[in-house]
Amino acid sequence: MKAAQHTKQQLRTAALAxxxxxxxxxxxxxxxxxxxxxxxxxxQPGAVVSGYAPIRSELDPTPLxxxxxxxxxxxxxxxxxxxxxxxxxxxxxxxxxxxxGSLGIPEPSPAAAELVPDIMLVPLAAFDRAGHRIGYxxxxxxxxxxxxxxxxxxxxxxxxxxxQEIKAVPALSHDAVLDYVLTERETLDFRSS
Numbered sequence: 001m002k003a004a005q006h007t008k009q010q011l012r013t014a015a016l017a018x019x020x021x022x023x024x025x026x027x028x029x030x031x032x033x034x035x036x037x038x039x040x041x042x043x044q045p046g047a048v049v050s051g052y053a054p055i056r057s058e059l060d061p062t063p064l065x066x067x068x069x070x071x072x073x074x075x076x077x078x079x080x081x082x083x084x085x086x087x088x089x090x091x092x093x094x095x096x097x098x099x100x101g102s103l104g105i106p107e108p109s110p111a112a113a114e115l116v117p118d119i120m121l122v123p124l125a126a127f128d129r130a131g132h133r134i135g136y137x138x139x140x141x142x143x144x145x146x147x148x149x150x151x152x153x154x155x156x157x158x159x160x161x162x163x164q165e166i167k168a169v170p171a172l173s174h175d176a177v178l179d180y181v182l183t184e185r186e187t188l189d190f191r192s193s
Contacts, residue, residue, distance in 0.1 A: 007170050012134050015126035018163045020057045030184035035063035040187045050076040050089045050117035053106035058123045059159045076115045079107045086147040119155045131177040131190030132169035145176035155179045
């Protein structure tokens with residue numbers, strides 16, 4: 001294992017352990033705080049916002065997604081097609097029934113319309129103040145940002161808890177940089193960095 005990968009794994013493990021220590025009430029309050037603050041950008045009518053179905057102790061994007069849908073956004077959730085490939089996105093509305101995907105993550109029905117997101121709400125294990133994130137190591141979001149940003153302007157918004165911030169992510173050239181990170185404490189804007 002390369003040193004950067006080893007370090008990333010150690011940082012991921014520590015950040016996830018810290019996140020896991022948050023109570024259910026703290027996680028719920030953080031999600032509501034972020035939803036009340038909203039996105040730090042103008043939402044165009046009909047914009048497609050992809051979120052994610054939260055797993056483990058991830059910050060739940062559902063309150064924010066409901067708020068955005070109320071402002072006219074079309075919602076989508078990611079679908080894993082194959083390892084080493086971009087995610088696909090299918091239409092989703094709060095209350096829609098989800099099915100378990102290939103990685104055991106809830107996904108919209110295969111019958112749901114495929115959409116291309118304008119804004120991607122992204123889960124993370126850790127983040128730094130340069131807009132780098134550590135995910136779970138599969139590279140799905142990095143592949144997706146790389147693919148989509150070649151043909152479509154897509155804004156990346158990391159969602160997490162302030163406790164997940166680390167000093168520096170050992171980022172590699174293929175690691176996608178986020179435009180924003182939203183936590184219960186603040187909104188970080190990396191667009192001019």
